[in-house]
Amino acid sequence: MKDESGQTSAEYLFLAGVLILILMISSVYIASESELNTAMEAARNGVNEGVGSSSSGIYPKDTYNDYSTSESDLLIPYSVEIVNITYRELGYDDDYGKKKIQFKVYANASKSFSKKQLDSIGDRINYNLRKSIAISFNSTSSTNNLFNPVFSPHYVFTTANVKWV
Amino acid sequence: MDDKGFISIEYLFALFVILIITIPLLFLSQSTIESSLNMEDSVTHRAILDDVANSISQVNSNGEGYSKHIELPSDERYYEITVEKNKLTMEYDGKKGETLLSLSNVDAKYKLYSGRSYMISKNSDGKIVIT
Numbered sequence: 001m002k003d004e005s006g007q008t009s010a011e012y013l014f015l016a017g018v019l020i021l022i023l024m025i026s027s028v029y030i031a032s033e034s035e036l037n038t039a040m041e042a043a044r045n046g047v048n049e050g051v052g053s054s055s056s057g058i059y060p061k062d063t064y065n066d067y068s069t070s071e072s073d074l075l076i077p078y079s080v081e082i083v084n085i086t087y088r089e090l091g092y093d094d095d096y097g098k099k100k101i102q103f104k105v106y107a108n109a110s111k112s113f114s115k116k117q118l119d120s121i122g123d124r125i126n127y128n129l130r131k132s133i134a135i136s137f138n139s140t141s142s143t144n145n146l147f148n149p150v151f152s153p154h155y156v157f158t159t160a161n162v163k164w165v
Numbered sequence: 166m167d168d169k170g171f172i173s174i175e176y177l178f179a180l181f182v183i184l185i186i187t188i189p190l191l192f193l194s195q196s197t198i199e200s201s202l203n204m205e206d207s208v209t210h211r212a213i214l215d216d217v218a219n220s221i222s223q224v225n226s227n228g229e230g231y232s233k234h235i236e237l238p239s240d241e242r243y244y245e246i247t248v249e250k251n252k253l254t255m256e257y258d259g260k261k262g263e264t265l266l267s268l269s270n271v272d273a274k275y276k277l278y279s280g281r282s283y284m285i286s287k288n289s290d291g292k293i294v295i296t
Contacts, residue, residue, distance in 0.1 A: 049200040056207035058262030135196035
């Protein structure tokens with residue numbers, strides 16, 4: 001009995017050992033892929049929040065004061081449709097020692113806004129996108145007030161201006 | 166005894182793997198929950214603001230002496246609504262939003278607070294009075 005138990009456990013340990021080895025090798029790839037997936041999900045989430053504030057027309061006080069002097073159109077609820085969110089790799093960033101990723105949001109506004117207004121809307125969408133990534137990777141402390149750029153363990157994220165289609 | 170030992174190692178290993186998978190997800194769900202709560206909050210407050218604006222417009226479009234009783238919902242957060250001329254402004258928790266009243270005749274500046282009830286009426290001069 002004792003022998004049999006011993007044999008099983010040796011096989012088991014061998015199997016487990018091989019498994020751990022495979023896991024460790026593949027985990028590097030899996031981790032970076034899942035990190036990007038998480039970032040993409042966080043980005044979509046943040047963009048939704050940015051768009052949501054357009055349809056409620058309620059903004060943080062500073063933004064409100066800013067809009068009420070120059071862009072009062074934005075204080076009335078309006079809708080923004082997100083067409084697509086993409087990202088591209090911009091190679092390795094030597095300063096941060098991480099891979100650079102740039103997000104780009106394609107959107108469509110319900111009304112015709114001036115270029116300046118569209119820039120404001122786009123900035124808010126991008127800000128929420130970066131903020132969401134910062135919270136999702138728990139890296140709010142390592143970035144600035146505008147969350148630009150924002151970090152994950154292996155990547156540094158930036159946003160391109162929103163493309164209005 | 167051996168078997169028991171093995172179960173606990175398997176268990177620990179599984180627990181370890183589950184923890185590795187779930188910890189990053191925890192932060193992601195925190196951000197998701199936070200943003201949906203934020204959005205819900207803004208939309209609720211916008212609805213209250215529009216509701217008050219509608220009530221004022223309703224009183225305005227009726228004849229003299231018409232009045233309407235409104236009760237501002239009290240959620241956990243304190244908010245205040247300022248009625249000034251044709252503009253309603255809502256402030257809460259460091260956030261601000263506004264809505265415009267069309268064709269209304271509000272002379273004075275009124276401040277409305279969450280959880281209280283008010284009477285909107287039209288006096289003999291055709292002006293809107295909130296008490």
